[in-house]
Structures are given as C-alpha cells and as structure tokens.
Amino acid sequence: MGESGTRSSPTPPTPTNQFAILSLVFAFVVAPLGIIFGVIARKQIRSHGGNGQGMATAGLVIGSILTGLGVLLVVVQIVALASLTSAVSSASRSGAYDVTATAAQVPATAPRTVAAQAPRAASRVAVPAEFHGTWTGTATHSGYRRSAVSIVVSPTGGDLSYRFTELSCTGTMRPSSASGSRLTVTETYVAGTGQTACPNGSTATLTLSSDGSVLSYTSRSGATAELTKATP
Structure with missing residues (x-):
C-alpha cells in the first residue's frame, strides 16, 4: 500500500x-x-x-x-x-628682546692688552748640610740582584746623583721636600745599559740616623739600602 x-x-x-x-x-x-x-x-x-x-x-x-x-x-x-x-x-620673542636690551645696556670698552708674563722658575728645595757628601752601600732591589750604590749630594745645591754599579745605570734625584732628617726626591734615569732595572720616575726617601752616620734609602721602585758617608 x-x-x-x-x-x-x-x-x-x-x-x-x-x-x-x-x-x-x-x-x-x-x-x-x-x-x-x-x-x-x-x-x-x-x-x-x-x-x-x-x-x-x-x-x-x-x-x-x-x-x-x-x-x-x-x-x-x-x-x-x-x-x-x-x-x-613666545620664548623666541622674549629671548630676542633680552639679548637686544642687554647689548644696549653694556657700554663699549676698549680692548685690554694683557702683558705676557714670564714663567716663574721652579723653586729649589734647600738640602740640609747634614746630607752633603758621597754615600755608599749595597742596595737590594725588588726582583733584581743586589747592587753597590752611591749617592752624591753636592754642597753647591742642585740635583743629587745616583749610581748602581751592578745594574750599570746612573741617574739624578731631584729634591721635592726636606724636613729635619728626611729628604724626599724624585728619581730619573739618565744613562747606562740597565734602564729597565734602574729607578725612573719613582719617589724615594732619604733618612739620616740620629747621629748622622747612616743614610737610609727607600724607593717606591722597591729598592732599599743603608749607606754610610765616604771618607773625603
């Protein structure tokens, strides 16, 4: 169906x-x-x-x-x-006005000539007479062998001189300050074959013993020595 x-x-x-x-x-x-x-x-x-x-x-x-x-x-x-x-x-207009007004208020002045000044000579440090003479001894260097050393302090003033025999070098010591039995100097290498071992540009201290017979040498380069005055 x-x-x-x-x-x-x-x-x-x-x-x-x-x-x-x-x-x-x-x-x-x-x-x-x-x-x-x-x-x-x-x-x-x-x-x-x-x-x-x-x-x-x-x-x-x-x-x-x-x-x-x-x-x-x-x-x-x-x-x-x-x-x-x-x-x-507004700021630009204000700035321009201030500059103009200031320029108008400042009177014109004639140029000033400044006289050249001669450089002043560096003052020398007076070395006490107790340091005068030739001092000799043996120095011990930090990182180097021991070496005979002599330091000459001239009575006429000027720089001191040093010589390290075994290091084969010489140089000068310029006094920078003196106080009682202590003298501070700046070491400068001058000549020799031991330039790398010699003190150069360092500060050293020279100290006299109480009786003036021993000169203690201590350098920032690491060198130290006990020196005695050579007999004239």
Missing part, C-alpha cells in the same frame, strides 16, 4: 547578511566603514529579512565608539601642538 500525499521539502536556512559581517569586521579595522556597513545591513534586514541583525548592531556600536575616540585623540593632538608652537614662539 503506497503512501498518500506528497512530502514537503525542508525550508532552506536564512542567509546572514553580508553587510552585517563586513560591519563587524571593519569596526575593528576602519571604524567609519563599520558604521556605514552596519547601517546598510540593518536597512536590508528590515526590508528583506535575513540573519545578522546582532552583528550589524555590534559593528555599528563598536565602529561609533572607536571613531569617536579617534576624533578625540586628533583634537587633543591639535590642541597640544598649538600650545607648544605658541610657547616656543
């Missing part, structure tokens, strides 16, 4: 309005287009039906909010730029 009547075909799904989809997408990309597409989608849905009313409304609202924020940001930037330009212009 056959079936009576005919089957009704299923109703096709209602399509989503394309402008509604575009409205929601462009609301985050180009907000003004989201507003335009949202308005078009809502009109088409009211006239012809279809899905997407919620998407169109959401695109319209989000697009409106973002567009308003963009306009507000542009207005703030324009106001800030105008204020900055006005402040710079």
Whole structure:
C-alpha cells in the first residue's frame, strides 16, 4: 500500500547578511566603514529579512565608539601642538628682546692688552748640610740582584746623583721636600745599559740616623739600602 500525499521539502536556512559581517569586521579595522556597513545591513534586514541583525548592531556600536575616540585623540593632538608652537614662539620673542636690551645696556670698552708674563722658575728645595757628601752601600732591589750604590749630594745645591754599579745605570734625584732628617726626591734615569732595572720616575726617601752616620734609602721602585758617608 503506497503512501498518500506528497512530502514537503525542508525550508532552506536564512542567509546572514553580508553587510552585517563586513560591519563587524571593519569596526575593528576602519571604524567609519563599520558604521556605514552596519547601517546598510540593518536597512536590508528590515526590508528583506535575513540573519545578522546582532552583528550589524555590534559593528555599528563598536565602529561609533572607536571613531569617536579617534576624533578625540586628533583634537587633543591639535590642541597640544598649538600650545607648544605658541610657547616656543613666545620664548623666541622674549629671548630676542633680552639679548637686544642687554647689548644696549653694556657700554663699549676698549680692548685690554694683557702683558705676557714670564714663567716663574721652579723653586729649589734647600738640602740640609747634614746630607752633603758621597754615600755608599749595597742596595737590594725588588726582583733584581743586589747592587753597590752611591749617592752624591753636592754642597753647591742642585740635583743629587745616583749610581748602581751592578745594574750599570746612573741617574739624578731631584729634591721635592726636606724636613729635619728626611729628604724626599724624585728619581730619573739618565744613562747606562740597565734602564729597565734602574729607578725612573719613582719617589724615594732619604733618612739620616740620629747621629748622622747612616743614610737610609727607600724607593717606591722597591729598592732599599743603608749607606754610610765616604771618607773625603
């Protein structure tokens, strides 16, 4: 026995309005287009039906909010730029006025000629007479062998001289200060084959014993010695 009547075909799904989809997408990309597409989608849905009313409304609202924020940001930037330009212009005018007024107030003066001054000669440190003479002994060097040493202090003044026999070098000692039994000097290498071993550019201290018979030599280069005055 056959079936009576005919089957009704299923109703096709209602399509989503394309402008509604575009409205929601462009609301985050180009907000003004989201507003335009949202308005078009809502009109088409009211006239012809279809899905997407919620998407169109959401695109319209989000697009409106973002567009308003963009306009507000542009207005703030324009106001800030105008204020900055006005402040710079005012400062420039004020600075120009101050410079002009100051120049008008300063009287013209004739150029002054400064006489050249001759350099002052370095003052010599007077070496006490107790140091005068030739002092000899054996020095111990930091990192080098022991060496016979002689230090000559001339009674006529000037730099002292030193000689390290085993190190094959000679040099000078320029007094920098003298206090009682202590004399501070700066050592300078002059000649010889032992340049790397000889004191050069270092500060040394010469100290007399209480009876004046022993001269203690201590150099920042690491050399030390106990010297006695040679018999004339």
